[in-house]
Amino acid sequence: MDVRKGPWTAEEDSILFNYVNSHGEGRWNAAARSAGLKRSGKSCRLRWLNYLRPSVKRGNITLQEQLLILDLHFQLGNRWSKIARYLPGRTDNEIKNYWRTRVQKQARQLKYDVNSKGFRDTMRYVWMPRLLERIQASTDSIPVISIAIDSDVDQPPQSHLDPTHSSPSKSSWVNSHVASTTSISNSISDQVQLQVSPVSDIVENFKLIDTSEKDEMVVLTDQGYDRDTMNEWIGWEESLENGLWNEQDMLFLQQQFSAQFEFDDVTPNSN
DNA sequence: AATAAATACAACCGCTCTTCT
DNA sequence: AAGAAGAGCGGTTGTATTTAT
Numbered sequence: 031m032d033v034r035k036g037p038w039t040a041e042e043d044s045i046l047f048n049y050v051n052s053h054g055e056g057r058w059n060a061a062a063r064s065a066g067l068k069r070s071g072k073s074c075r076l077r078w079l080n081y082l083r084p085s086v087k088r089g090n091i092t093l094q095e096q097l098l099i100l101d102l103h104f105q106l107g108n109r110w111s112k113i114a115r116y117l118p119g120r121t122d123n124e125i126k127n128y129w130r131t132r133v134q135k136q137a138r139q140l141k142y143d144v145n146s147k148g149f150r151d152t153m154r155y156v157w158m159p160r161l162l163e164r165i166q167a168s169t170d171s172i173p174v175i176s177i178a179i180d181s182d183v184d185q186p187p188q189s190h191l192d193p194t195h196s197s198p199s200k201s202s203w204v205n206s207h208v209a210s211t212t213s214i215s216n217s218i219s220d221q222v223q224l225q226v227s228p229v230s231d232i233v234e235n236f237k238l239i240d241t242s243e244k245d246e247m248v249v250l251t252d253q254g255y256d257r258d259t260m261n262e263w264i265g266w267e268e269s270l271e272n273g274l275w276n277e278q279d280m281l282f283l284q285q286q287f288s289a290q291f292e293f294d295d296v297t298p299n300s301n
Numbered sequence: 302a303a304t305a306a307a308t309a310c311a312a313c314c315g316c317t318c319t320t321c322t
Numbered sequence: 323a324a325g326a327a328g329a330g331c332g333g334t335t336g337t338a339t340t341t342a343t
Contacts, residue, residue: 036311037336058327058329109332110331122331123312132309
């Protein structure tokens with residue numbers, strides 16, 4: 031049995047597309063056989079689900095979608111298919127690829143381990159707010175956009191995601207998800223709520239710098255930060271009272287980081 | 302201009318869990 | 323009840339395209 035592998039041709043695509051259209055999804059081995067495709071059923075299923083299916087969305091991942099992916103990954107980890115359920119038209123494969131190519135790349139450039147606390151904090155307190163800013167800038171009809179980062183991120187994701195269990199106090203991100211997935215990309219009337227968690231993990235992260243120990247400086251330079259930047263941070267950090275982070279502080283933090291981030295411009299896809 | 306290196310995305314693989322017969 | 327087929331998942335690889343040298 032010669033079973034074809036590798037990229038699908040336009041001809042194979044049209045055969046599979048027509049077959050599924052008239053016979054429906056499922057029973058992929060049989061489908062492959064009776065459609066006359068020299069492909070495994072598994073390959074046909076994947077091709078349909080990830081590419082041919084009319085509902086799959088083509089084109090760049092939007093800012094809103096990026097934000098959603100980051101947030102959901104926080105809560106769910108590498109549960110790509112679960113994440114994909116919140117992004118209509120996007121496949122688990124696509125999201126996984128996005129994560130690996132963009133997010134992991136960013137971590138590499140910052141010399142972070144992608145799972146490290148430092149990188150997670152950077153994403154959460156810098157990258158995501160910055161994304162939000164850009165969303166706000168690009169959808170100027172939305173009067174207020176704000177971020178919701180739950181202060182209790184360590185709780186199981188179900189309580190965030192299962193509507194039956196989400197209490198009002200914990201529903202901020204969920205609400206933003208709903209807004210994002212259902213209407214932000216299409217509508218201009220939705221708002222996303224902002225509540226930055228008052229005392230963040232990142233405070234502790236910066237305490238490290240505050241000690242001004244040489245060793246720790248070296249560690250941080252190893253992570254990709256130059257000495258001048260770190261000195262600025264130290265001065266800045268010392269100026270902060272132990273306590274709440276206000277909006278200005280967050281802005282400052284974002285500015286410190288933002289130069290290190292590149293964000294892809296989302297250009298309308300031509301096809 | 303040529304080619305090497307990097308990137309992005311599509312597709313595959315091995316495995317588990319579920320459903321069907 | 324059990325084995326086979328189907329479906330789904332996450333990780334990895336292959337390849338076409340883009341970018342750098």
